Amino acid sequence: MTQATFFVLTALADQPRHGYGILREVEDLSGGEVRLRVGTLYGVLDRLTADALIVLDREEVQQGRLRRYYRLTDDGMRALTAEAERMAAGASAAQQRIAEGRRAPERPVTPPATGLGLAGGLA
Amino acid sequence: MTTLLESRYRMVLRLLPAYYRREREEEMVEIYLWDVDRETQDQSRPTLGEVASIAALALRTRLGAAGAPRPYDRLGAAVRLFALFAVLLQAASVVVDRVLGLTWAATHGPAQWDMYVSGFTARGPALAVAEVAVWALPLLWTVAYFALLHGRLRLARVSALLAALPTLWPFLAPLVSTWFPPSTAFTTTSALFSWLTALALCAAHHRDAPPASLPVGTPGLAFAACGVVMGASVVLLPLAADTVWAPATCFAVGALGWLLWRARRDDRSTACGAIALAVLGLLLLTVRVAALYPWLGTPVPALVLGGALVQAGILSLLVAVLAVVGGRDLAAAR
Numbered sequence: 001m002t003q004a005t006f007f008v009l010t011a012l013a014d015q016p017r018h019g020y021g022i023l024r025e026v027e028d029l030s031g032g033e034v035r036l037r038v039g040t041l042y043g044v045l046d047r048l049t050a051d052a053l054i055v056l057d058r059e060e061v062q063q064g065r066l067r068r069y070y071r072l073t074d075d076g077m078r079a080l081t082a083e084a085e086r087m088a089a090g091a092s093a094a095q096q097r098i099a100e101g102r103r104a105p106e107r108p109v110t111p112p113a114t115g116l117g118l119a120g121g122l123a
Numbered sequence: 124m125t126t127l128l129e130s131r132y133r134m135v136l137r138l139l140p141a142y143y144r145r146e147r148e149e150e151m152v153e154i155y156l157w158d159v160d161r162e163t164q165d166q167s168r169p170t171l172g173e174v175a176s177i178a179a180l181a182l183r184t185r186l187g188a189a190g191a192p193r194p195y196d197r198l199g200a201a202v203r204l205f206a207l208f209a210v211l212l213q214a215a216s217v218v219v220d221r222v223l224g225l226t227w228a229a230t231h232g233p234a235q236w237d238m239y240v241s242g243f244t245a246r247g248p249a250l251a252v253a254e255v256a257v258w259a260l261p262l263l264w265t266v267a268y269f270a271l272l273h274g275r276l277r278l279a280r281v282s283a284l285l286a287a288l289p290t291l292w293p294f295l296a297p298l299v300s301t302w303f304p305p306s307t308a309f310t311t312t313s314a315l316f317s318w319l320t321a322l323a324l325c326a327a328h329h330r331d332a333p334p335a336s337l338p339v340g341t342p343g344l345a346f347a348a349c350g351v352v353m354g355a356s357v358v359l360l361p362l363a364a365d366t367v368w369a370p371a372t373c374f375a376v377g378a379l380g381w382l383l384w385r386a387r388r389d390d391r392s393t394a395c396g397a398i399a400l401a402v403l404g405l406l407l408l409t410v411r412v413a414a415l416y417p418w419l420g421t422p423v424p425a426l427v428l429g430g431a432l433v434q435a436g437i438l439s440l441l442v443a444v445l446a447v448v449g450g451r452d453l454a455a456a457r
Contacts (some may be wrong), residue, residue, distance in 0.1 A: 011387070018150075019150055019151070019153070019154045020154045020157045020158075023154065037172055037173055037175075037176035037238040038151055038154050038155060038173065038176060038177070039173070039175075039177040039178075039179055040155075040179075040180075042147060042180055043179070043183060044152065046184075046323050046331075047330075050331070060276055063148065064157075065152070065153040066149040066150050066267050067153060068150050119281060
């Protein structure tokens with residue numbers, strides 16, 4: 001699952017949203033790291049719709065303009081849950097390693113082997 | 124009232140196919156104009172990034188994205204097959220060319236070997252690097268071919284683009300060395316062939332497209348068969364200066380075999396194959412003619428000239444037959 005796909009699914013996890021709402025939510029969720037362009041967003045929406053992970057929830061016309069709201073399907077929620085669990089497991093493993101690294105005693109500094117030592121047999 | 128910015132966005136959205144615009148245009152315009160102050164809309168323009176993202180979406184939707192109407196679906200399938208066949212042809216051609224060249228240089232005495240090596244070293248270290256790159260990079264067509272058939276799309280794309288790069292060298296070399304400008308028609312058509320192949324691969328074999336697969340045979344078998352046909356064609360009729368001979372012969376044999384195989388099938392699911400082969404054949408014919416044309420006024424051996432002329436004739440015939448078959452299959456499939 002790509003980063004864009006993951007964030008779009010996440011943006012739709014709590015409630016149906018329209019295109020602009022998804023863009024804003026993705027930006028917020030990613031702390032401003034992911035800013036989807038409209039072409040990219042619709043590429044992702046097309047793919048998710050084809051995979052039946054999202055569906056059209058409803059259409060509204062506001063000030064003469066069309067807003068389409070999309071929502072997650074059950075399959076979409078399952079895919080997002082699985083991806084979130086996979087990422088959480090990876091993050092947990094990384095944090096454990098980081099903690100172990102901090103707890104480990106400092107290793108003694110080994111002097112670098114020199115060409116002379118290896119070749120001349122001085123060691 | 125429509126603002127200038129809205130008109131500009133609608134202009135950009137015209138890159139998208141009509142079916143997609145009918146479905147999505149209003150929704151997309153709504154997003155574009157959402158947080159733009161109406162007072163400033165006449166002074167704003169779509170950014171380059173926005174245009175690029177719509178262009179990429181347009182390409183993807185035209186080449187058979189999920190849910191696309193049948194004509195776009197067929198177009199996408201044809202471009203994908205074209206890319207696959209063209210990558211296979213170039214991969215086998217480069218490997219055969221390098222193997223035959225090395226074998227010839229290594230088995231015809233020290234003078235021949237020295238001449239082969241001096242092709243890289245005679246012009247100084249800087250140009251030697253360029254010559255080695257021009258010799259080695261096209262071998263990446265093979266990486267692109269196997270990567271494509273094993274679903275490694277990014278590797279396939281990067282390999283194909285790198286493999287196509289050396290076709291630009293003849294245009295650059297006269298600028299940085301004392302080389303003469305290239306024979307324009309042949310160099311241009313060769314570069315066009317390589318770049319069209321690489322671009323077709325990049326555009327049509329995207330993440331949403333079905334995985335690449337050969338209509339017949341396994342990847343290794345198809346590659347080996349192409350190599351054998353190309354090698355045999357050069358051994359039977361050695362044409363040292365004719366780099367088009369082997370791939371064009373292989374295409375002719377492959378296309379003929381495909382037509383016979385297709386004639387035994389009742390369904391018309393192979394329509395895209397005929398179109399893809401017709402386009403590939405047309406490109407090869409163009410390169411064939413471009414390579415042949417400069418020989419017409421020079422004392423080229425009759426065997427070489429005759430062989431190339433016969434090959435051009437066979438290619439023309441095959442392209443015509445494939446185009447007719449493809450057209451009929453498409454009409455029947457509608």
